[in-house]
Amino acid sequence: MDGQLYAAARDVTDRVERERLEREQEAEHLELAKLESIGTLAGGIAHDFNNFLAGILGNISLAKMHGGLDGSVYGLLEEAERASLRAKELAGQLLTFSQGGAPVKKWVALGPLVEGAATFAVRGSAVRVAVETSEDLGVVEVDEGQIAQVVHNLVKNAGEAMPAGGTVHVSVRRTIVEEGDARSLDPGSHVELVIRDSGVGIAKDHLARVFEPYFTTKQTGSGLGLATTHSIVKRHGGVITVESEPGVGTTVSVLLPAPRQVPPPAQTDQTVSSGLRGHGRILVMDDEAAIRTLVRRALESWGFSVVATAHGAEAIERYQEARASEQPFAAVILDLTIPGGMGGEETIARLREIDPGVKALVSSGYATDPIMAEYRSHGFAGVVVKPYAMGEMRRALSDLGLMDEPGSSM
Ligand code: ADP
Ligand code: MG
Secondary structure, X not given: OOHHHHHHHHHHHHHHHHHHHHHHHHHHHHHHXXXXXXXXXXXXXHHHXXXXXXXXXXXXXXXXXXXXXXXXHHHHHHHHHHHHHHHHHHHHHHHHHHOOOOOOOEXXXXXXXXXXXXXXXXXXXXXXXXXXXXXXHOEEEEOHHHHHHHHHHHHHHHXXXXXXXXXXXXEXXXXXXXXXXXXXXXXXXXXXXXXXXXXXXXXXXXXXXXXXXXXXXXXXXXXXXXXXXXXXXXXXXXXXXXXXXXXXXXXXXXXXXXXXXXXXXXXXXXXXXXXXXXXXXXXXXXXXXXXXXXXXXXXXXXXXXXXXXXXXXHHHHHHHHHHHOOOOEEEEXXXXXXXXXXXXXXXXXXXXXXXXXXXXXXXXXXXXXXXXXXXXXXXXXXXXXXXXXXXXXXHHHHHOOOEEOOOOXX
């Protein structure tokens, strides 16, 4: 063939291909934007919904405890409870969907994560899971909660496709994506998660719709499982594919980029060596439940055990109890201002009367409060400013001498 003509033909092919790709990307972009706005709406509703449900479920269980209930009344309450629990699951699903925003990535061991989530998804059903993980899986940088959600959703679907029971096969392994891969993935190391069932399968004309939010063929389905899964996988830079043959079964594959890398030790903390583990009990006082939960999670993940209180009187009571027991507190973290209750300043004064050696950190959202600057003269050993940078909290605790290399203490 004439060289010039050939080159021109190739140019045209390239352009057509490029335009096709651009169109695809644009469509994908729109799809993501659509999912995102639905997510925001759904998340807002789900949040309020969850609070109402807590009230409903709490009262149903109280009613069930009532003595002398007619058997049929009890049955009705149980049914109401079951329905509420389903609603709660749906609200949870919506919340994850809406939080399917940017993944908060950490280095996690994928094998145990997949195994745990898969087993959990079929608990209490006639379906079994067989999980196969390869030894060289190692750690990957993903959002732990989101990937657990992906596994949960896919295994749950697989189980629901086999109403008479059966085995869901789950495998996860490392794989290399070659240059020029058709699935528009970057070349390099990936992990591949495959979930296979021998269930009812998916009809051909449904196959294209399964990722649509609210598409469901189930009586009590939400149609959000695969939509959520899809957005999570996308946001991890991966792809998800479904193959199915009606009456034979379904295989879902998820490919996630997973460079073979040694997790940088600085990643978890910039100030204190991440190998350090906390030991002992810590008493936390904060009037905000959300803060108590947050601090508890962080401290527990570093190895401490935590008792949380909402105000000074309660904190003093717990401190005295613990002091009289075998397990006194290694330190206390006190919020400076407690609306309508005893705050940090008065609490530390009282605690020092009880135990002159008490180790205390003061915390406040008001960094400019004079007590924060003169914390030592008030009897505190350190300060942490809210909202907490957890690295700072860690450093403050390690400065108190409460963190060690694992194995070097006790
Ligand atoms: P839901 O499970 O609430 O229906 P999903 O988004 O998880 O919502 O799934 C959407 C639909 O995709 C299901 O209703 C079902 O028709 C189909 N589907 C998904 N996974 C499977 C599977 N493993 N086998 C058969 N059908 C499936
Ligand atoms: Mg589902």
